[in-house]
Amino acid sequence: MSGLKRGSVAVVGAAESDLGQVAPHTSPVDLMAQATMRALEDCGLKLSDIDGVFSAATQVRTAPMTLAEYLRIKPRFFDGTIIGGSSFMTHVAHAQAAIEHGLCEVALIAYGSTQRSVSRAAASPRERNPYEDPYRPFMPTSAYALAASRHMHQYGTTREQLAEVAVAARQWALLNPKAWEKEPLTIEQVLNARMVSYPFTVRDCCLVVDGGGAVILTSAARAKSLKKKPAYVLGVGESLSHATISNMPDLTVTAAAESGPKAFGMAKLKPSDVDMISLYDAFTITPILFLEDLGFCPKGEGGRFVSGGAIAPGGKYAVNTSGGGLSYCHPGMYGLLVLIEAVRQVRGECGKRQVKGCEVALAHGNGGVLSSQCTVIFGSDATL
Amino acid sequence: MQDLKKQSPFGVYLEHLKKGELAYQVCADDGAAVFFPRAVAPLTGSPNLEWRVSKGLGTVYATTVVYAKDQAPQNVALIDVDEGFRMMSRVEDIDPIQVKIGLRVRFRVHAGDEKQPPYPVFTPAGGEK
Numbered sequence: 445m446s447g448l449k450r451g452s453v454a455v456v457g458a459a460e461s462d463l464g465q466v467a468p469h470t471s472p473v474d475l476m477a478q479a480t481m482r483a484l485e486d487c488g489l490k491l492s493d494i495d496g497v498f499s500a501a502t503q504v505r506t507a508p509m510t511l512a513e514y515l516r517i518k519p520r521f522f523d524g525t526i527i528g529g530s531s532f533m534t535h536v537a538h539a540q541a542a543i544e545h546g547l548c549e550v551a552l553i554a555y556g557s558t559q560r561s562v563s564r565a566a567a568s569p570r571e572r573n574p575y576e577d578p579y580r581p582f583m584p585t586s587a588y589a590l591a592a593s594r595h596m597h598q599y600g601t602t603r604e605q606l607a608e609v610a611v612a613a614r615q616w617a618l619l620n621p622k623a624w625e626k627e628p629l630t631i632e633q634v635l636n637a638r639m640v641s642y643p644f645t646v647r648d649c650c651l652v653v654d655g656g657g658a659v660i661l662t663s664a665a666r667a668k669s670l671k672k673k674p675a676y677v678l679g680v681g682e683s684l685s686h687a688t689i690s691n692m693p694d695l696t697v698t699a700a701a702e703s704g705p706k707a708f709g710m711a712k713l714k715p716s717d718v719d720m721i722s723l724y725d726a727f728t729i730t731p732i733l734f735l736e737d738l739g740f741c742p743k744g745e746g747g748r749f750v751s752g753g754a755i756a757p758g759g760k761y762a763v764n765t766s767g768g769g770l771s772y773c774h775p776g777m778y779g780l781l782v783l784i785e786a787v788r789q790v791r792g793e794c795g796k797r798q799v800k801g802c803e804v805a806l807a808h809g810n811g812g813v814l815s816s817q818c819t820v821i822f823g824s825d826a827t828l
Numbered sequence: 829m830q831d832l833k834k835q836s837p838f839g840v841y842l843e844h845l846k847k848g849e850l851a852y853q854v855c856a857d858d859g860a861a862v863f864f865p866r867a868v869a870p871l872t873g874s875p876n877l878e879w880r881v882s883k884g885l886g887t888v889y890a891t892t893v894v895y896a897k898d899q900a901p902q903n904v905a906l907i908d909v910d911e912g913f914r915m916m917s918r919v920e921d922i923d924p925i926q927v928k929i930g931l932r933v934r935f936r937v938h939a940g941d942e943k944q945p946p947y948p949v950f951t952p953a954g955g956e957k
Contacts, residue, residue, distance in 0.1 A: 574838055574945075575864045575915065575916060576916045578938070578940070578944055578947035579902075579904045579916055579917060579918045579947075580894060580896065580899075580902065580904075581892075581894060581904045581916070582894045582896065586892050586894055586904050589892035590890040590891070590892050590904070590905075590906055591890070593890045593891050593892055593929065594889070594890045594929070597890075597929040597930075638895075639893075639895045640894075640895060641892045641893065641894050641895065641904075642892050642893040642895075642925065643892075689906070689916070690864075690906060690914060690915055690916045691864075691914075695889075695890055695906075
């Protein structure tokens with residue numbers, strides 16, 4: 445049960461900042477502001493229309509406040525919820541609640557990171573944990589590697605199946621002019637790349653690049669009068685299961701098994717209604733886990749589900765058409781870009797990688813070490 | 829409830845480690861094993877947390893090998909300790925890639941150094957589960 449109303453709000457503007465490698469001394473808030481103005485241009489609204497600010501960034505502890513100062517806007521409502529890469533999916537849910545209750549009318553969700561420029565260690569300093577630090581896990585990679593080890597043990601998932609996820613992402617990225625990676629990738633190249641945390645090589649791991657983005661949400665009523673086709677929020681679901689990998693109840697089942705049904709329930713849809721699936725792919729195991737937990741395939745079948753190019757261009761399922769965090773862009777908290785690709789697919793503006801007749805797109809965010817799971821389902825006006 | 833002005837959960841845990849013991853807590857209200865050590869029991873919110881010393885036997889639940897530039901490959905594992913709690917640790921005295929899920933392991937203390945206080949590690953105990 446959700447207290448929110450299916451289709452009451454829509455994303456009307458969506459844009460990335462500059463991505464990849466930005467100039468020295470660019471700040472994360474420079475990228476947020478740049479993306480904000482591009483998202484406003486995308487929908488035809490002005491800075492002064494924004495009365496709700498939602499933001500999170502590892503380099504900016506008080507993100508809504510810092511962004512409001514930069515843009516000199518005075519939001520009526522703000523939310524800086526930070527739960528890792530899925531923060532922006534929760535911002536969509538919270539913005540929907542705020543808009544439905546009249547607490548704001550035009551909500552900005554923004555993110556920026558310069559982790560490639562300043563180093564990942566500087567961009568995302570880790571919190572001390574005396575129960576894990578002595579073992580020097582390479583975090584967050586080793587946490588996901590532990591989950592992969594368990595999936596391989598319980599369900600027979602193979603390194604080749606993990607590699608399929610990276611190869612499919614690369615094939616999609618080659619259709620996306622904004623993608624960081626420009627060269628083809630094979631399963632053998634993934635398997636033979638530098639090992640980072642077994643079973644992951646560096647090609648099983650997301651990119652470390654600069655980037656950011658912004659989306660603008662408003663009420664369904666106001667959305668109809670704006671420049672682009674609205675991407676209506678049909679369903680949202682949020683769930684937390686743990687913070688540290690040592691405390692994850694079952695390493696083969698994520699809280700997407702809770703956030704997904706919440707979002708589908710609110711949207712009155714089922715997995716087979718989804719035309720395009722945008723999943724947070726921090727590591728090759730994560731799309732496999734989320735395809736299972738969101739109900740696209742049975743538990744344990746994810747490895748076989750992605751095999752044989754099934755999620756690559758021309759395959760059975762359109763998954764991560766941007767090229768994903770593995771090959772398009774991963775600035776550290778990638779969820780905002782996961783949302784943007786789903787919105788663009790529903791609008792039909794993805795060019796060579798456009799999914800034909802895409803009316804429903806699912807954007808799923810993951811944060812921490814499989815810790816926070818948040819699902820947003822977008823639909824075109826045909827789905828209302 | 830322990831007086832946090834006098835001792836911390838981690839502080840008590842560390843004192844046990846210095847004596848060669850792996851300590852954990854049990855919630856007196858529901859009998860559940862609690863790890864990591866806390867000031868308040870999870871779920872029940874109970875202040876009645878009793879310290880226990882583990883027999884030090886467990887089973888590997890999940891495993892990885894970290895390949896860092898500044899050290900030899902090292903195992904990182906999650907261990908299901910027999911008393912009913914899970915913890916991160918490292919299995920030593922074995923090639924790290926040979927640490928398999930289900931391996932039975934036994935606790936010992938790693939002495940640490942001036943920067944790192946003592947911490948628990950495990951070694952193969954013989955057998956699988």
